[in-house]
Amino acid sequence: MKGLNVFVFLLAFVLPLVAAQEEATLKIVGVEVGTIMHFISFAVFLAASVMAFGIAKKFSGGRFASAVPYLLLPLTMLTGMESLEIIGETTPKLYGSLYFSHSIQILQLVAGFYLINFLYKVYQIKYSTEGFIAMENKKNGRRN
């Protein structure tokens, strides 16, 4: 994971600066940088959704059970969105159409809404009820 962190940070600092210098379309080994980016983000979101499915398996029936759907949905949507972007890159006519780009944006927006919802649910369960649950547990003689 640490090696991957370093790689992502290098990517974050080097590529935009190179893009700012270049006049023509930026390419690495004959492939456009945008396409490479879409592949990387697809891999990242795929890994995140696999982890989310693991979380769903682990926390099913527990106190975080109500937050799990709000995690699975946006991650699946974002993975789908990235795969659509990759399909769009290979077919320029589709990528140029307004409907396609707006539907991708709407997917991203809905995923963002659900992600905010997930974080809020986690906040509610983990932090805002913490005092109350601790108090109840203390009253009932249980540990947190």
Added chain:
Amino acid sequence: MVVEISGGALAVFATLVGLKIAVFLGVFCLSLLIISISKNKKNSSQLGLTLMSGSFILIAVLELFRVMELANGFLPILANQDFIEITVEVLFIIGGFGLLNYLKGFKREG
């Protein structure tokens, strides 16, 4: 009555809503990070929250530049559309990576 919305207006609207979501996500992650730090819980989810909040706030700033068209003459480097596109994409990847880190910590410790 037929209401027509031009493509440009729709694009600006979608970018504005995206901007708001990026701001909300960024601020929410930041507040969760602050709460997590104040509880003195040291885990990998803090790194994830830091990455998420930073990248989403930066995306919001860049989207703001794009919407207000401040790029012309504001900062010469921002005049290059490729720069903004690639930076937003890289920030999006970093945000996803932060989410991955956060989920890793979340899975381990709940």
